[in-house]
Structure formats: structure tokens, C-alpha cells
Amino acid sequence: MDPNNATYPVKLYVYDISKGMARQLSPLMLGIQLDGIWHTAIVVHGEEFFYGGGGITNCQPGETSLGEPNSIIDLGTTEVTVDIFMEYLTSLGESTYRGNQYHLFEWNCNTFSNEVAQFLTGSKIPAHITDLPAEVLSTPFGQAIRPLLDSISIAPQGGNTFNGQYGQR
Amino acid sequence: MAESSGTDPTVDSNVVENAAKDRTMIVVTVKTPKDKEEIAILEDSSVAQFKEEISKRFNAKLDQLVLIFAGKILKDGDTLNQHGIKDGLTVHLVIKTAPKATSGSTSQNSASSSGTPQANSSSSASSPVPNASTPPGTGPAIQPPNLLSGFGDLSSLSGMGMGSANFMELQQQMQRQLMSNPEMLSQIMDNPLVQNMMSNPDLMRQMIVTNPQMQQLMERNPEISHMLNNPELMRQTMELARNPAMMQEMMRNQDRALSNLESIPGGYNALRRMYTDIQEPMFSAAREQFGNNPFSALGGNLDSGVQPSRTENREPLPNPWGPPGTAPSESRGTGSSTTTSSNGGTAPSVSSLPNPLGINASGLGNGVFSSPGMQSLMQQISENPQLMQNMLSAPYMRSMMQSLAQNPDLASQMQNPEALSVMTNPRAMQALMQIQQGLQTLQTEAPGLMPSLAPGGIPGIPSTTGGSVAPEGPPPPTQGSNPSADVSPSQQQQQLMQQMLQMFAGGVTTTQAVTPEVRFQQQLDQLSAMGFLNREANLQALIATGGDINAAIERLLGSQPS
Numbered sequence: 001m002d003p004n005n006a007t008y009p010v011k012l013y014v015y016d017i018s019k020g021m022a023r024q025l026s027p028l029m030l031g032i033q034l035d036g037i038w039h040t041a042i043v044v045h046g047e048e049f050f051y052g053g054g055g056i057t058n059c060q061p062g063e064t065s066l067g068e069p070n071s072i073i074d075l076g077t078t079e080v081t082v083d084i085f086m087e088y089l090t091s092l093g094e095s096t097y098r099g100n101q102y103h104l105f106e107w108n109c110n111t112f113s114n115e116v117a118q119f120l121t122g123s124k125i126p127a128h129i130t131d132l133p134a135e136v137l138s139t140p141f142g143q144a145i146r147p148l149l150d151s152i153s154i155a156p157q158g159g160n161t162f163n164g165q166y167g168q169r
Numbered sequence: 170m171a172e173s174s175g176t177d178p179t180v181d182s183n184v185v186e187n188a189a190k191d192r193t194m195i196v197v198t199v200k201t202p203k204d205k206e207e208i209a210i211l212e213d214s215s216v217a218q219f220k221e222e223i224s225k226r227f228n229a230k231l232d233q234l235v236l237i238f239a240g241k242i243l244k245d246g247d248t249l250n251q252h253g254i255k256d257g258l259t260v261h262l263v264i265k266t267a268p269k270a271t272s273g274s275t276s277q278n279s280a281s282s283s284g285t286p287q288a289n290s291s292s293s294a295s296s297p298v299p300n301a302s303t304p305p306g307t308g309p310a311i312q313p314p315n316l317l318s319g320f321g322d323l324s325s326l327s328g329m330g331m332g333s334a335n336f337m338e339l340q341q342q343m344q345r346q347l348m349s350n351p352e353m354l355s356q357i358m359d360n361p362l363v364q365n366m367m368s369n370p371d372l373m374r375q376m377i378v379t380n381p382q383m384q385q386l387m388e389r390n391p392e393i394s395h396m397l398n399n400p401e402l403m404r405q406t407m408e409l410a411r412n413p414a415m416m417q418e419m420m421r422n423q424d425r426a427l428s429n430l431e432s433i434p435g436g437y438n439a440l441r442r443m444y445t446d447i448q449e450p451m452f453s454a455a456r457e458q459f460g461n462n463p464f465s466a467l468g469g470n471l472d473s474g475v476q477p478s479r480t481e482n483r484e485p486l487p488n489p490w491g492p493p494g495t496a497p498s499e500s501r502g503t504g505s506s507t508t509t510s511s512n513g514g515t516a517p518s519v520s521s522l523p524n525p526l527g528i529n530a531s532g533l534g535n536g537v538f539s540s541p542g543m544q545s546l547m548q549q550i551s552e553n554p555q556l557m558q559n560m561l562s563a564p565y566m567r568s569m570m571q572s573l574a575q576n577p578d579l580a581s582q583m584q585n586p587e588a589l590s591v592m593t594n595p596r597a598m599q600a601l602m603q604i605q606q607g608l609q610t611l612q613t614e615a616p617g618l619m620p621s622l623a624p625g626g627i628p629g630i631p632s633t634t635g636g637s638v639a640p641e642g643p644p645p646p647t648q649g650s651n652p653s654a655d656v657s658p659s660q661q662q663q664q665l666m667q668q669m670l671q672m673f674a675g676g677v678t679t680t681q682a683v684t685p686e687v688r689f690q691q692q693l694d695q696l697s698a699m700g701f702l703n704r705e706a707n708l709q710a711l712i713a714t715g716g717d718i719n720a721a722i723e724r725l726l727g728s729q730p731s
Contacts, residue, residue: 005241005242007240010240076240077240078237078240078241079237079240079241079242080237080240080242081242084235084237084242084263084265087263087265087266088202088261088263089202091201091202091203091263091264092202094202094203095202095203095204096202096203118259118261119237119261120237120240121239121240122238122239122240123239
């Protein structure tokens, strides 16, 4: 192996945005058991990266307004260096992960985390996170509140954004 | 023929190569952040050859390409097999935009400078993130001075109790500064940092929401929080705030819309309801807490279909009718108040008519005019002549113009600014009507009182008949008869007043359309349902009480033998 191959650990921070409410209320409201409404972020190179209504954002790990993560999943390691990763994120932020493309169900933080995880490590994030929107939409309640959900975007505060597209939407 | 594949640098082999050979072609998806392509290549190719293909397809130089698979960076000397790249798998590609050394530093700089707009997030009570000012890394130690020095020359603020790390207090101090120095606002707005900040709707929303005053506002009126949660509206609002020209445009549009609304029958009532139910408490709350802070009133928008956002000049008009029956005081709310209804020539006569009651209308007017709300309204009107035009173009205005033309005296009265201000206030007009009706009652019941009113000196109208004001027959019914030229001036005056009031109340262009009977139809029905079968008496009672059912009932009970 090349001695130049430094590897960096990649972690997935998983937050429950509902702070436990989903676990309790989902059987009543949706008819299925959801353990949480998951928001995820990728932590690599000492920083946390996530995607929200404000575009791709980064901050110190665990420093968003969501506080500490519910769980941390180890995704493996990557050889991708900081420079390459930043380039990659900048490209993403300008193209497919702009802030105004955010959609709560279809193009959200978990979509982003999934993509970055595959880029960095080749593996995807756990399926129960990415399958969540489909599960919710499969319930009658989910269908009913779909128009409302279309207008929500989740953007935990506390970081710096990548796309730099303020006011240009 | 290209028999050898592995060492052939010019790989045209993807098309020509013979799949039947033991060297097989595989199709690998190459994915960049922006797009992806499928590239067919021999499965035992080296990474270098793969990159050749890629550089052709993506139009990039070889040394700009960085290939990543399974978290590993593919080096030129490796082979695809070595990394396990097989048919149908995806390889990630990053095309470096600049040579490696500078790209790293530029991306870091952009990351930190794009951090400045976010730095102002007030989600926590503690001061904002470092790097608040435009050049990164200037003031590491204390946050508030950095933040404010980034605003340009607000250095005067830095002396104002910067010991408090509480961002809320900072905001309040800033507001105080803003109010005392209007120039400062324009300075602030011009600062690119602020503009950057304001373009971020989430940030603005956060700032607004975490302000405790705003939270109080939101509690009182949930519509505000609803509005704040609507990103489109926020964005629009912020565009407005940044662009005063656009703001004026919007004001103009919505005033036009409003004046159109009033011409719809019943539309005036809807507007009045809107005003009293929603805007008054909101703006009184906003005013007492925010002063002239522009952002506050921006947050006070309703998303009713009729009424897009309004700006800070819509101060609540103070209620001049504390006790009923006092003279309507002048409250000038033209285009910017909810009613641009207008009526003419009643103020001067009003100021004389209630004199027997001992109330000085002009005194009231002074107090009202001097309130800061009034002044800002008037300033707005003077800045935006379009408002007056809108007002004047409403249909009922035309009918009034016609009656103006018929009676030149009325015209002179209309020019009286007090008259104008009374015209624009709906409650003024209603009170006038009540007074009018009261006067008629007086005329019938206490004719001796009337002579004292005639010489009261209605300005602009020569008072010819000194005392014979009381008409022979019953006073003209409030159904609004046409002015007859042979009655005394004050009689004519009253008739004109009634006409005006009728026009105003009914919102129609003729002088005979709306009768009290029609107006009080609902109340009449209610009364008859309760058992008051004397329709005439009901009507009189309703007229006397101005539509107040309970008071009318008392009247009826008082006058009827049980």
C-alpha cells in the first residue's frame, strides 16, 4: 500500500428532530412505528456537514441547534483529503444541492448524507433513515399533510454554508 | 487492428474492441457532483487509461481529475481490478478547478467568508461565531465589537455597553440608535455585510423570532408566526426591505387594490373589520415595542388574499371616540389606512353643531395630529402622491364630486383640512351620522334649541336666516332626499350632510339607495323575532342607537307601555 494513503474516519451523526415525539406519537398519528424523524450529517475531517434549506452547511461536530446526536454511525474511512472534499462539496452546492432545491421528503439532508457517504466510503447510510419518507407517505396521514410538508425545509442554525448563493435564487 | 489493449495509450478500443476476447469491456459510471457519464473500458485497464477516457469525455485535463472509489483515491499506477471496479459500478470523480495548492486555500477562504453571513445567528443567547467581520481572523477575542464594526461606521455603538454579551440587548440598543438617527438606517442598509445577511431568509427569520418582543407579538397574533414560516413571503419581504423603490411600488399596488375593494358593496365593512380586528392590536403592540424599527412591522403582515405586506408607516390611529357622542376628531389616514372613504363638508358644521354639548372638536384634533403616528402617515402621504390619486379615483368619489359641483359651498368646505380628515375616518362618519340623527330628534322635540345652532357660523356658508332654522314639517327623513333650494342654509347643509353620509355608508353612487331600513335589516329581523312587532318603532330605535340592538331594545321597552 502506498505510504501516502492517509485515511480519515467518516461518521454519520443521526439526530431525531422530533426529540422523541415521533416514537410516541407515530403509532397514533401515522399507524406505523417510527422511532424518530431523522436528520443526518456527515462528520469528516473534524467538521460536520449537512444539507438543509440553506444549502450545504458545515459546523463543528455537534454544534448545530439540534445539540448532540442521537447516535453516531461509523461509515468507515476515506482517503479523500480535505481539499478534494471541499471541491466536491462546492461543486455539489452549486449544482445539485443548492438550498432552494431542498424538499423535505425527496431531496433532504439524508439524501445528501447518503451521497456524500458513498463518495467518501463507497457505502450507503442505513436504510431505515433513507426509507423514512416513503414510510410516512405510505400512510393516509402522510398523504394528507403532503402539501404542508412540501413547504417545510429544515435548516438547523449554527454553521457556514457552501453555496454562497445568498439572494441569487 | 487493436489486438493489444492494455498498453495501448490511445484507447479507441471502447468501440472497436472485440468482446469475445478474454479481455472484456465493462461499463463504469463516472459520477461528478454535477453530472454522470457511462464509460466503457477494458476491465483490466489501468487507472491512467481510465483517466484518459474520462478526460476526453469530460473535457478536463488529466491532472485535474481525482477518482474516488470506495473511499480510496485511485492512483494512476493502479488498475481497475485492483480496486474492484467492475461492470456497472460507480466511480466518483472530482474535477479540480485549480492546481492543488491554491484550490485548498481558496476553498478554505470561501468557506470562512461565507461563514460571516451565518455568524449573526441569534439562536443562542451567546454572542455570534467568530469571524463575524469581513476579513476572517480579525478580532478573535470579543464578539460584539467585531460584529458591529463589520457594519461600517457604527462605532458609536461599540461604546454602548458592550459588556453585555446578550444579543438581545444589542438589538435593542441598535434599535434605539436607529430611531434617534434615521441616517443610520440607510447606512446600514448599504453595507454589503448586512445585505448578505438579509438575503438569508432563515437567518432573518431566526433573528426576528428570537427577539422577545417579537415573540410577544407573535403570541398575540398567530398570523405573524404563520407569515414568518412562509419562506416565500419572507424572501419577498426582505427584497422589499432592501429596495425602497420596490417597497413604494408595492404600497402603491396594494393601495390601489384596497381602494378597489371598497367599491364593492360590503367591501368597506370587510376592510373596517380587518383594520379593527387585526391591525390595530398588532400595530399598537408593534408601536409600543419597536418604535420605528422597520423589521418589526415587516413581520406584521397578513397573508389574506387582499392585503399583501404593509410597511412601518401604518401606525394605528388612536381612537378618538372614547365616550360616544363626542365630536369626531380628525384622524388623517388616507391611502394607508384601511378606509379611503371620503366625504365632504361635514367637519366645519360639526365643529359648530356639537357646541351645545360643550365639546371642542378642534382641541381633540390637535392632539391627534401631533402624535407620531399621524406625522408618519402624513409624511407617507406627502411622499406618495399616488395615494391621493387612488383615493380620488374610487367610484364613490365621483358621485361626491358631482354633488360638489352642484353645491359650490360644499367645495369650499371640503378644502378645509379638518373636513378632509373627517372624511377619511369611517368612525368619524358614523358618529357624524349619529349626531345628525340626534339633531333631527332634537329638532322635533326641542325646536327651541335649534336657533342657537344656526348662528354657530358654518364657515363658507352665509347664514342668512338668523333664527328660523327649524323646518315646518318633520325633519327630512334620513332616506336622503334631494336638496331643495328653498330651505334654509343649515337645512340644506344638513341635507347635504345626510347625502354624504348615506353615500358613505351605503357605498353607492346615488343619493337615495340606502335607507336605514336596509341597513338595519338584520337588526330589524332580530327585533321582530324577539317580539317587537312595531316595525316603525324598531326602525326609529335602531336609527337612534345607530344599529345597536341592545340599546334599541331598551329604547323600545322604555317607550312602550309594557
